[in-house]
Structure formats: C-alpha cells, structure tokens
Amino acid sequence: MSIVHKDERILLAHGGGGSLMRGLIEDLILKRLNNPVLARLEDSAVLPPLPGGGEVTSGRLAFTTDSYVVKPLFFKGGDIGKLAVCGTVNDLAASGARPLWLTLSFIIEEGFPIDQLERIVDAVSEASGQAEVKVVAGDIKVVERGAADGLYINTSGIGVVAEGVNLSPSLIKEGDKVLVSGPIGEHGMAVIAARDQVELDIDVESDVAPLGGLVRDILDNGQAVHFLRDPTRGGLAAVLNEAASAAGLTIRLFEDKIPLKSGVKAISEMLGLDPLSLACEGRMVAIVEGKGAGKILKQMRQSPLGKEASIIGEVLSPLVARVILETKVGGRRTVDMPYGEELPRIC
C-alpha cells in the first residue's frame, strides 16, 4: 500500500534513512524515474559501458555539477525539476559532450507539500526523457522548517565527448561568426514575472529546454565549431565577454540581428533591465568558422529548438572593449560584463 498521500507534507523523518524515506523513494521517485541502474538503490551507481552501436563508443568523459535554487519553484514554461535536468544537460552539451547520466539530490524543507514534489519529479522525468539521459543516483535530505526555502536540487551529469570534437575559446579567431539558437532573455523574464512583487500581465514563457540534440546536429561539422556556451546567469553579455576575454579578441554584435520577443523587450524597458544580460536556459551560443556559419545556421534552424537561430555578430581583432554592440539606430556601445546579483536566484 502506498504510504504517500496527496495532502501529505514532507516530514523530517522522510530524510531519516528509515522506512518512511524508503517509501518515498519507491513510491514517488522510482515510479517516475525507473531504470535498471537506479532501481538497484545501492550506495553508488555502477554505470554500464559506454553505449555501443551508436556514434559514441569511446571518448573522453565530461563531468559537471550544478545546484538549483530558483525562486519561485514553478514559473511559466517550467519548474525547478525541468531546470535541474536542462541546466546540467546543457552544461555537458556546451562542452561538446553527449549527455548520458545524471544524479539527482534534493534538499527539502520540512512541511513541503508532497504533491508539489510529485510535480517536480514528473518534470524531471519528462525532461530527462526528452534529453535522452538517465537519472542513475540520487539523495534526499530534509531540513527543519525555516532552514531552507522550500526545496533545492543538485544535479551532476556525465557525458561523453566524441573523438575529434574539440571546443575551446582559444580556438576562436578573427573572422569567426557568433550564432545564437533562439530569442534571448525569456527564462530570466519568466522568473521575474512569476515573483509576487512585480505584477505584470505578460505572456513570456521560460525557454528552458535540453540542447543535447541541437548540439549533436551542429557538431557534425567537426572543426568548424570553435566554442559553445549556454547563456544562463548574466545572459549573452556575460558569455560573450568571457569568450572574448579568453580568446584575447573583440566581439561585435548587431542589435537588429539578436532575436528578442516583443514581450521581453517591453518589460525590460519598463524595469530598466538589459535583455543582453537576462538568463536563458534553452539557448546555445556558438562561435564558428566564418566560412561554415551559413551551413551551421541552417542546421540549427532545422533542429526543433533552434527555429529562430540567427547570426548575431562577428569576431574582430582585439579592441579595448571586449564586446561592442552596433545599436539599431546606428550608434555603438560597449556591452559590459554584468555585475550580477541584480536578479538573485534565477536558476
């Protein structure tokens, strides 16, 4: 008989390692995330050999970890569960890796509604299916009321980088083109809109999505892709400043080429935010060989998550400013590294 009921709340004992925790894992987690590795519920996941038969049979491992503290937990277009899968999957994808396995750890505040936890694990299940990754290990800790704000998630991920794939800002060179896979700033704006303080009647959904497939499609070009990064905290401005600094070059952006939904633009203006520094959770920035850029753009646009991809800029020899923007009206300005903390707990 199930020991999880809809109206129940998380008790300290759910994290105590006893039968209550076992019940929670079996009834709530395993039902949604079942796979042979996880189902063993042992101290560590013993992973199968790298999947054979497909394009990845060997290669270097990529390993990453990220914690998710987004507030609120649910927002238009997603929730913390979907975010915890996509964020880590996208970090792997940006390294050129094919994401394979994830761990999933919860820190839950005593009293957290179990039906919300179910929704979150459902989202983890759906997103990991979409991303073609398996959750192979996990953990649940419960802290007393007030010691955490609802629920936090940590995910770690392992992926494999195929032979011949090599991405690094040091490969960026003059004449390269800068691409983005879709409209920017939607995740950041969706989270702002979901916070109680700002009452905004806007239709902006988070772009949160797993980008492993899109990256696999464009990496078919082998050497033409020099650098990939998902523009999360700090948005496009932060990613491109980091890339340009690491490469010792300057990036020039064209404002009229940067995809931006009108809702995001309007609210940014109203709140005095720069869309260039708003977070995305389902977009990839690619810096690629100038010659191959048209082909890569086409491949991005054929991918379901890259329909609105665009070539937004180019790499120049080094100027004093790292990133410059040719504005829509014909002016020009520096795009600075965002300072951070303007929007805490965005992911």
Next chain:
Amino acid sequence: MKSLSGYSDASLCKKLAGYIKRLAKDLGRPVSFMEVCGTHTMAIFRFGLRQMLPSEVHLISGPGCPVCVTPPSYIDLAIEISKIDGVIIATFGDMVRVPGTHSSLEKEKARGADVRVVYSPLGALEIARKNPEKRVVFLAVGFETTAPTVAAGVLRARQEGLKNFHILSGHRLIPPAIRALLAAGSNVDGFLLPGHVSVIIGSGPYEFIPKEFGVPAVVTGFEPVDILLALRMLLSQMSEDRQEVEIEYNRAARPEGNEKALEMLYKVFEADEGQWRGLGRIPESALSLKHDFRFLAAEGVFDIALGPSREPSGCRCGEVLRGVLEPEECGLFGTSCTPQHAIGPCMVSSEGTCAAHYKYERSPAPLERA
C-alpha cells in the same frame, strides 16, 4: 502597449544625425549641451548616440539622478533610523547601496535591519497596513515626477488613519538646480530638459533659462529620435540666434503641465531650502511636508542626533553632477570605484553618470585599437 518603434527608426536617426552634423559645422565652434535627467543619460549611452554625433557636439550630464544628488546627511539619517527596533525602511532599490558616512542600508540590512525595496510609495503603504506593530519609513526621493505619487500616498495614509506610516522627504526640484548651475557661471550652450518632470510641471518654470541667461532649452523625450531631434532643435536655435524653451516631447508634455498632479503635490508639500550633493544649499529646491502633514515626517518621530556627515574620501561625484568633470577624470573611476564596489552614488545608481560611462563606454572609446 502603444508601439514606439517609429521613435527608434534607424534611417530617421541617421538623417537627424546628418542634420546635426551640418548645423554644428555651420556654427563653426564646439558646443556643449547638458542633459539634466538621468534617464536621458542612460538612453544616450544605451543607444550609443554619442558615437553618432560630430566631435563639435559635446554632451554633458547634469544633476538629474535623484539618488545621486541626495546629500550624505540624508543617507546617514536613513541609516540611523534603520537601526531602530521595530522600524521597516521602505525604499527604491537604487538607494540601498548608496554609501553614507560610515555605512549603507545594504550593510545595515545584512546586520539585521529591516530594509525592503518597493517600486512605488503605495508598496510602502501596503507594508504599513500589513505590519501595524511596526513603524514604516518610506525614503521619499525623486523629482517632480515621483513627488505627486508620494503625495497621493500621504493623503491615502491620512484618510485611512494609518498611524505607522512615515516619510523621510528627500524630494528635490529641477528648475532651481538649473538656476543654481547657471548662476554659478556655466558654459552650457543648451539644455535637454527632462521629459517626465516636464509632463508634471510643464515648460513655464524653465522660461528663466532663455530669458535671464540667454540659453536655449528643449523639453525632450527618451527615445533615440526624441533626443536627436531635440539636439537638432537646440542647434537650430543657436544658428538662428533664438533663445526659447521648446517642447520636442509634445506627445506627453504640455506647456501648462499636469494641473491635477501639481495640485496634489502642493496640497501635501511646500518648497523649502534643500542641500544637494555637489551643488550645496539651494533655496526653494526641496519639498517638505506642509504643516497639516508634518506628523508623518520621520524626522519628527525619531529623535536622532546625527554626527557630521561627509562625502566619501576622494569621491568627485559633486563635480560630475555639476557637469564640470567627466567620470573618467576622477581618480577613483574604474579602479577603486566600480559598480561592484561603488564609492560614490553616481556609480551606484542605475541612472548615475559614472555607471553609464562605466557600463556602456569605458574609456577609451569603442573601436579604438588596443
């Protein structure tokens, strides 16, 4: 939302930039125009408009960022009040990080003070309603644009009989500041006047600028076309040897202003002498609560003995606010004073001149070779 896309039309902007170039060339001498409003400063930098102007046209920023012109003594008083048990400080976000003489609201918050960011005075009223056992002090900072909303909040508080809502008025008025600048001997050839302030007060209060000081002025909106058009109007006045107050922002500002807002404003407030950072004491330049509302003034409620207030050491925000110093000329700019570790308010506020220079145009200018 009504589309303003026409006001950022690239070809129109280029055309206007062309007119500006020709007019400036015909004048045959460099000119300096001051944008008084912080929102203009940010718009000019964000759209990269300075790069579209000929070298003869120099834009300087004036004392139009409300947080920046607020004197250290006000910040110190707010900080002292925040330390009192049972007090909630409600403030606009920009104010939180401004350094006072010894501390900032941000630091006091980390030490346990209850400091909350609100987007309007009505947000502060709501906090007061929800916390009847606490005393809520709203930091009322801003120009003629914000003051009517604060007046509305004060009237509402009295009507509801809210006993725990107080304001610390730091409101300042724009025309007396412009007068003080001109009277001190300014080399400004023309003013871009603040559009939002002018929606409230109209163009009348600026008439002294051409009449007494012989300087052209244009009430200006905030889109790229607005700003370029206003610059062209200033240059036209100069080349035709006219000096008047013109309104470029005529889709929102009228010569007589908004009488209803003004009526509400002066029901609650009266003009008073005020201290400005960088400009000193200026008569009739601040708003104090009128006698009937003085019971809401935070200064009267809390008995605070304030030590001497001083500007942060080495900070030259005062000169930046008067338009006599470019941020880059300050020894602290970009080294010890950055948006992450701001020393002066002009680097803290999102409308501050130093913040705009740092964020959008860190010297040397873009496209210069490293």
